[in-house]
Amino acid sequence: MKKYDAIIVGSGPNGFSAAIRLQLAGLSTLLVEGSDKIGGGMRTSELTLSGYHHDVCSAVHPMFFGSPFFDALPLADHGLKxxxxxxxxxxxxxxxxxxxxxxxxxxxxxxxxxxxxxxxxxxxxxxxxxxxxxxxxxxxxxxxxxxxxxxxxxxxxxxxxxxxxxxxxxxxxxxxxxxxxxxxxxxxxxxxxxxxxxxxxxxxxxxxxxxAIGGSQAISDALTAYYQDLGGEILLNHWLEDVRDLPQHELLFLNMSPRQVLQVKGLDLKLGYRKQLEKYRYxxxxxxxxxxxxxxxxxxxxxxxxxxxxxxxxxxxxxxxxxxxxxxxxxxxxxxxxxxxxxxxxxxxxxxxxxxxxxxxxxxxxxxxxxxxxxxxxxxxxxxxxxxxxxxxxxxxxxxxxxxNPNYVGGDISGGIMDLGQMFTRPSFSLTPYRTSNPKVYITSSSTPPGGGVHGMCGYHAAHTALKDHYSPLK
Structure with a gap:
């Protein structure tokens, strides 16, 4: 079985941004999605009548072009308009x-x-x-x-x-x-x-x-095409319950809320860190x-x-x-x-x-x-x-x-309340909140700074942190 430098679990905007950042750095990556359709909060479906296409979650994207990472990607070359x-x-x-x-x-x-x-x-x-x-x-x-x-x-x-x-x-x-x-x-x-x-x-x-013309799914489709052009791989219909069910890998990135992270077996997280995640507020x-x-x-x-x-x-x-x-x-x-x-x-x-x-x-x-x-x-x-x-x-x-989408705990689409106590130090009280207590496991979701929105910056910073931690010189 193939061994990957990094596996990223969850294909929302932050999962994609982490995967692309790592792939651009020369790592071999696998993006794992529990659903049969890529995209997380960026999906479009016929929810009402045939021929009517609805954005299941996000529909308008104020932060997309404000994102230093997404705005720099050549997604128009992959059909995004x-x-x-x-x-x-x-x-x-x-x-x-x-x-x-x-x-x-x-x-x-x-x-x-x-x-x-x-x-x-x-x-x-x-x-x-x-x-x-x-x-x-x-x-x-x-x-x-x-x-x-x-x-x-x-x-x-x-x-x-x-x-x-x-x-x-x-x-x-x-x-x-x-x-x-x-x-x-x-x-x-x-x-x-x-x-x-x-x-x-x-x-x-x-x-x-x-x-997005064609719906928010068009953003997911363009990110997919770009990521695969870089050599990234995608695995659908794989719901993560136990880390040991994944292919071999060096680093693991979880595009999950703290509640989900706590449910995954085999992460080897320290008790003190788990207690911080348990106190995370939605x-x-x-x-x-x-x-x-x-x-x-x-x-x-x-x-x-x-x-x-x-x-x-x-x-x-x-x-x-x-x-x-x-x-x-x-x-x-x-x-x-x-x-x-x-x-x-x-x-x-x-x-x-x-x-x-x-x-x-x-x-x-x-x-x-x-x-x-x-x-x-x-x-x-x-x-x-x-x-x-x-x-x-x-x-x-x-x-x-x-x-x-289990990331929306209780229907909270922001990944946790963004008050002063959880604006920058989310989901743990740390200057590097993307790290967990396991040096090989990182969190990329909107439960990390800067929080909710289709900007991909949570995943970008998680990937960038991991690259600094494990790869030198940084690519």
Whole structure:
């Protein structure tokens, strides 16, 4: 039986990035996937009706081009194409026109009025200086490459979203900010909740929020083609329960959450390290719906039809209340909903003249509640007549999300709560959190820095750490 330099378990974005980084360094690698289909959270399937293609997990990819690793790969040579919507983001309101986030920062002047200067200053480091900032933001806790720049970003990022919101005079600006920061799946009055808003908002102006033509599966397919061109190998339908069932290897990389890691036999992890993994904390879960639709979503403000993502939740106060409720274990009657309409920008997603819709809301961890009515009522609030366009739907509650992908513990799609205690030192309290107590085993999942998102940087840093540990000089 062939012996590999490294085996990587789990083919999500971080599994792929680790495998590619190691393969580029000249190692022989095997990427092992438990499912019969590659991709992890980057999969596309006919979930509702024949001919309607839905992204099972991620649908819009704000961090893809912000990733120093993914952005440098020649994936366009392997068929990957993105479509950019006119607006990365729209935020409809009850009694006012929708707030539209334009790709051009300058065009936000008319949108935000007297808040524009404050908004521009808030996002300035990400929008204008990201190449110098990316390695520090998308990496583990370390001595910054650009200390002053990181300090400027960090002071804003460490603030609570609620504190930052007080800088804005207009209700519309505060609502836009709420929609951005609520991606972080935490109560908005917590320290550090501004970080995700800074990155997502900055990426919207810097590179847009792209949608993969053909679905998120197209990203997986392009990564597969590139990885195999490098000589990497893939094994499907192999669920890892015992390390001794794997082919011979020197290094092992686990694209798994701490709970999964603890279930694998034969890892030879020290008791103290296992106890740290047992204490790892998860955040809110999600309830997700996919729709087959007869028509584009009939938003009251039709400009919303030209947005990659639509945040449905109303004012800052409304969204803050919704997130706090879900965190405390109860559902708000008007939850914050993230909605996407890929077929508007990619006609391959549905039969001619038809459409798809994709949405989720945040729910208590592990919830089995059916939130279909709550989500559709929120969409109807801003798009009356939406229910009349529904031809079919598919739903997944938080527990079903975990059944689909065990990395989503309790439906937590971020791989664990990203508060101050677990932002950089996740899943263990270490400056090199990709290492385990076994020097031959590494963790590559979003349970390591920088956390959730299709950016691949968790896997990249895990692989880079292993190369430094075991191979010199570093390739």
């Amino acid at each position: 993105f479509m950019e919507a006119k607006y990365p983001l729209a935020h409809p309101l009850d009694d006012a026109p929708a707030v539209l986030l334009h790709r051009s920062m300058e065009e936000m002047t008319d949108v935000l009025g007297q808040d524009f200067s404050e908004y521009q200053a808030l996002l300035s480091e990400v929008v204008y200086k990201w190449p110098s900032l990316a390695a520090d933001v998308f990496g583990p806790l370390q001595v910054p490459h650009h200390p002053l720049l990181m300090a400027e970003f960090g002071l804003k990022a460490l603030a609570s979203a609620s504190y930052i919101a007080k800088r804005f005079e207009r209700m519309e600006t505060r609502a836009l900010w709420a929609g951005l920061v609520a991606h972080g799946m935490q109560p908005l009055d917590r320290l550090g909740t501004s970080a995700i808003g800074l990155v997502l908002g900055g990426m919207a102006h810097r590179s847009g929020w792209p949608i 955040g809110m879960g999600v309830f997700k719906i996919d729709w087959a639709l007869s028509d584009p979503t009939p938003f009251r403000d039709l400009a919303c039809q030209q947005a990659a993502t639509v945040h449905l939740g109303g004012t800052f106060e409304d969204i803050a209340a919704s997130e706090l409720d879900a965190f405390r274990g109860r559902m708000n009657a008007k939850p914050y909903v993230l909605f996407s309409q890929p077929s508007v920008f990619d006609s391959s997603r549905a039969p001619a003249g038809k459409h798809t819709g994709w949405a989720y809301c945040h729910v208590p961890l592990g919830s089995e509640q059916d939130c279909t009515e709550l989500i559709e009522r929120q969409i109807e609030r801003f798009a009356p007549g939406f229910r009349d366009t529904i031809l079919g739907r598919s739903t997944m509650n938080a527990q079903q999300m975990e059944s689909y």
